[in-house]
Amino acid sequence: MIPFNKPYLTGKEAHYLYDAVYTGKLSGNGKYTQLCQKFFKETYGFGKCLLTTSCTDALEMAAILINIEPGDEVIMPSYTFVSTANAFVLRGAKIIFADSRKDHPGIDESSIEALITDKTKAIVPVHYAGVACDMDIIMDLAAKYNLFVVEDAAQAIDSYYTDRNGVKKALGSIGHLAAFSFHETKNIISGEGGMLAINDMQFADRAEIIWEKGTNRSAFFRGEVDKYGWVDMGSSFLPSELISSFLWAQLENIEKIQTKRKQHWEQYYNGLKDWAAANDVMMPFVPSFATGNGHMFYLVCKNPQQRKELIKKLKDNDILAVFHYLSLHKSPFYKEKYDGRNLPQSDYYSDCLIRLPLFFDLNEKQLKLIISTITATI
Template identity: 55%
Template sequence: MIPFNIPAVVGKEAYYLNELINDRVKFSGDGIFTQKCSALIESLYGAKKVLLTTSCTHALEMAAILIDIQPGDEVIMPSYTFVSTANAFVLRGAKIIFVDIRPDTMNIDEMKIEEAITTRTKAIVPVHYAGVSCEMDIIMQIANKYNLMVVEDAAQGVNSYYKGKALGTIGHLGCYSFHETKNYNCGEGGALLINDERFIERAEIIREKGTNRSKFFRGQVDKYGWVDIGSSYLPSELNAAYLYGQLENAELINQNRLSSWQYYYEKLQALADEGYINLPVVPEICRHNAHMFYIKVRDLVERTELIEYLKIMEIGAVFHYIPLHSSIAGQNYSVFHGEDIVTTQESDVLLRLPMYYNLTKSDIMVVVDAIKSFYKNENRGVHIERNYISGW
């Protein structure tokens, strides 16, 4: 069996957990390992302030509070994303305005954003799909022109770059995920990256249940109290200890995954050249993190058959998001601006292959050979028309 994902274990995760357990000083949030992780992320990626959270979902919720989303505000984002991207703003009363995506990167089509802006627009939320950056220069130019906030959903983008800038550090706020399916994980976890200094003090308060407790622990006030809205967004020190062991080895994990990604690409190139599949596109201005490797097939029927075929071969391959605008909640809380030309079409044909730290080349070849056998098998019941895929 080759699973779709295996959470990474590398370095000193167990050592740091044991150290924490043996010391028995502080298991709750904002202890020494939380502080170490935050400082390391700031150092590695150049964020002005990093606050660990219990998830990327909670980082997005904090961002929605910080930019003062109010009922009736509009937030522009792609429909091809995880539900948390939209939920965080819907919870504050916003109406979500979806725009179409690009067929090459699966990211929001930056050329469709400006026409979706109204007097009620408050923010743009670019989602960096598969760790490949959106076109951030244009997005930031649009945001500056209309005085809009930019919240980067960089859940998949830790250690990815756009023109030399780390994803999550370009917008006013950025959000990371450390879920077990991500490159660096602690089971469940996330981080809010604050790139606009005016949000730092309030972010600390919101994360501490609306209290100025952080100031109290720094000795800046002699007692703390309830001063603003907030919730419990602090991760456990146990999570942070595990995460610190991962972040210390960030580049080791990164290079390992990039090697696997490149090996997939090289070994599947022949099928792409013959017109059976399309391979991922990474623009030259982007440095990706090999968060996932996906292929695109002809249509939904073919993808379903291929998933079933790989399942029989004991290979875990899965599709990804169903566009949010087609969901029940999406129909209640959002509208799709313009025509859905790309989003649904491309979501129907994308298939994610196994990708994780220490995935072996031999296992990759098992996956590649299985995909080749699917397309070369004349008796599988589906007629394949070669060269059906037009160029991007």
């Protein structure tokens, strides 16, 4: 069976884990945590970086930082993972779901302004498949209505956006805050793991306190205060050195990993584009302002039946392909709270999108088999 995903190991993970164990510093914010945070800040231009135990934790930190309270409204796409919404629901927010674009599963930027009310507190764009939303539109709306922007960049490490002035910016460096994932299905992994990027420095000091269970412990260890105590709400969001040491091995090889993943993506695209056009199947779209990062290769079938048949054909040939999100506005938890608007594009992607295997160790023979199996399907 060709799996949907297979975690890639660089060969140095066990070495750094051993080093972390035998240095005697296993709790968070040690040598490897600081190495990783420095790498992200210097490589991608984030204002401040704090590793977390998951992207979910990073989003929950963001919700606390922007002071989400009961009754606040937060705009985000319905076609996203539950964590995007859960982080704000936990603080009492009402989620205002937006539809997706017709050419891409990301949020329909043109629909956002009509959803803004005097209760809106934030916009949470999701960079689906590592492809940027139109951040000029979103940041302009945030400035016009005095809103916060929290980028859900879970899938978007090492991907970029070019603004209207021609300036190329890393995804996660544009919004006030951004959340990343290092789950084993992502490009760069630590099993579970995430990061909060803080680009608006008004949040920098408080973020560190929230990260450290609501205490000023980090300031104490830097010698900035003579004792530390409980000064704010927070939780145990920082990861152990075991997670960070594993991640460091990945970061040392990020260029190698990204090159291979993008090569796989290109081979899929070139091998399937003619078949897709002939069978009314949508291929991945990367707008001119965005880059791809080789995170995911998906196809959008013309109807659910076509998707069902394609998944079965692949499975019959020992290839595991999977669908993705279910529209959150129709979820058992939220459908009774939803305002009833129709979101046809979100539902279209829920019903018709299929993801193909894409991982570092996918070889030429496997890629050719996947492509030939698909192109033999009517």
